[in-house]
Amino acid sequence: xxxxxxxxxxxxxxxxxxxxxxxxxxxxxxxxxxxxxxxxxxxxxxxxxxxxxxxxxxxxxxxxxxxxxxxxxxxxxxxxxxxxxxxxxxxxxxxxxxxxxxxxxxxxxxxxxxxxxxxxxxxxxxxxxxxxxxxxxxxxxxxxxxxxxxxxxxxxxxxxxxxxxxxxxxxxxxxxxxxxxxxxxxxxxxxxxxxxxxxxxxxxxxxxxxxxxxxxxxxxxxxxxxxxxxxxxxxxxxxxxxxxxxxxxxxxxxxxxxxxxxxxxxxxxxxxxxxxxxxxxxxxxxxxxxxxxxxxxxxxxxxxxxxxxxxxxxxxxxxxxxxxxxxxxxxxxxxxxxxxxxxxxxx
Ligand SMILES: *Cc1c(COP(=O)(O)O)cnc(C)c1O
Numbered sequence: 001x002x003x004x005x006x007x008x009x010x011x012x013x014x015x016x017x018x019x020x021x022x023x024x025x026x027x028x029x030x031x032x033x034x035x036x037x038x039x040x041x042x043x044x045x046x047x048x049x050x051x052x053x054x055x056x057x058x059x060x061x062x063x064x065x066x067x068x069x070x071x072x073x074x075x076x077x078x079x080x081x082x083x084x085x086x087x088x089x090x091x092x093x094x095x096x097x098x099x100x101x102x103x104x105x106x107x108x109x110x111x112x113x114x115x116x117x118x119x120x121x122x123x124x125x126x127x128x129x130x131x132x133x134x135x136x137x138x139x140x141x142x143x144x145x146x147x148x149x150x151x152x153x154x155x156x157x158x159x160x161x162x163x164x165x166x167x168x169x170x171x172x173x174x175x176x177x178x179x180x181x182x183x184x185x186x187x188x189x190x191x192x193x194x195x196x197x198x199x200x201x202x203x204x205x206x207x208x209x210x211x212x213x214x215x216x217x218x219x220x221x222x223x224x225x226x227x228x229x230x231x232x233x234x235x236x237x238x239x240x241x242x243x244x245x246x247x248x249x250x251x252x253x254x255x256x257x258x259x260x261x262x263x264x265x266x267x268x269x270x271x272x273x274x275x276x277x278x279x280x281x282x283x284x285x286x287x288x289x290x291x292x293x294x295x296x297x298x299x300x301x302x303x304x305x306x307x308x309x310x311x312x313x314x315x316x317x318x319x320x321x322x323x324x325x326x327x328x329x330x331x332x333x334x335x336x337x338x339x340x341x342x343x344x345x346x347x
Contacts, residue, residue, distance in 0.1 A: 001049060001168065003189035004039070005031035010257075010330040011193060011215055012339040017042045027166075029187055033058055036067045049094055049128070051187075053104055059083045063091055068128070070096050072104050074117045077124060084123035093118070094128030094166070097153060099146040101134045108153050115162050128166040128185075129154065136173035137199025143178055151182060173197040176207065190327065195315055198325050213314065216306025217333060219252035221270060222285070224296050233287050234279030238263065247278065248290040250302045255283040257332035258304060259322040262286075266321040268302045271295060272309030275302075305329070 002025040008016035017028065017039045027047045030036050036048045049068045059079045062069055064087065071077050071093045084091040095115060098105030106114050118126045131150045136143045147169065154167055168185035170178060175186050176197065190197055194213040226246050233239040233247065241247075248270060254260050260281050267274040271293035278287045290296040301308070305315055315326035322329065 001027040001187045003029040006331040010333045081121035081124040092127040097131040099131045129164045130168045137197035217304045221248045221300040223249040239279030246291045253284045257334040261322045269308035
């Protein structure tokens with residue numbers, strides 16, 4: 001199952017969905033029904049699992065759109081059964097077990113009850129059983145506990161006659177760190193986009209070497225000027241030049257998703273060199289120190305994530321500078337930033 005929620009982690013859902021259909025992904029994982037519709041607009045017929053909970057007033061639409069829901073309660077199951085019956089459809093659902101994430105899912109001790117109830121309800125099948133790691137990237141002991149709890153439950157349920165087409169638990173971090181499992185489906189998001197999960201557990205050098213981020217993000221230099229010592233820069237005069245400097249204005253700001261918390265910490269690449277962000281990031285523009293790049297001129301590329309010459313800024317690095325996670329950095333890239341696709345055949 002390829003997880004494409006949040007506009008395919010900021011990469012552009014429709015284009016990524018098209019590419020994944022060509023690549024032959026088996027199932028799509030989405031957070032909500034709007035994302036499911038976007039996938040349907042690209043290609044019909046692909047199985048889609050909604051990983052978020054379906055609100056009572058969304059059930060009819062989920063059934064009509066043939067989206068497989070995640071079920072945590074008998075109430076949800078009843079709503080789907082009733083609606084499916086009314087619409088003369090059959091709903092294939094994935095039942096979620098809460099083994100320690102505390103978000104969605106039924107407690108393991110009530111799982112059999114829920115599955116027995118589903119088995120008695122018309123027009124509803126539990127085709128999938130899954131759980132979710134809370135910290136597979138950081139905490140080996142807790143992840144093993146989650147995994148063994150889920151494995152034990154799968155065995156019990158199977159022994160009492162329940163069968164599932166798909167049993168799944170591994171997100172990207174689970175795939176990297178908890179791979180010896182009985183599951184027949186994985187749910188990677190981050191790894192598909194070439195980004196490692198952010199955590200304490202070590203990843204093999206081979207994995208680090210072979211994984212390449214799919215996304216690069218750049219803007220342009222719009223103006224370059226030399227400023228005198230003590231010149232104030234940006235809103236709130238948030239930077240005062242400590243010496244004569246060469247400063248470039250860039251065509252991106254927080255309105256494009258470049259975090260405000262970058263001020264004073266982050267760098268961007270201009271002319272193949274790391275240039276510090278100066279003063280507050282504004283909505284549409286920001287200022288960077290290009291004192292070391294004599295050739296900097298309007299029109300030059302400024303890389304926010306990606307490679308330029310020998311240097312690279314990763315989503316992890318930008319997340320460190322701005323005090324957040326790589327996932328937030330990627331999903332924050334705003335809609336107004338044009339996505340350009342290279343080397344793929346997808347639309
Ligand atoms: C987001 C999500 C995933 C994918 O997680 P990654 O860490 O990006 O691999 C898998 N399963 C569920 C339930 C999710 O919400």
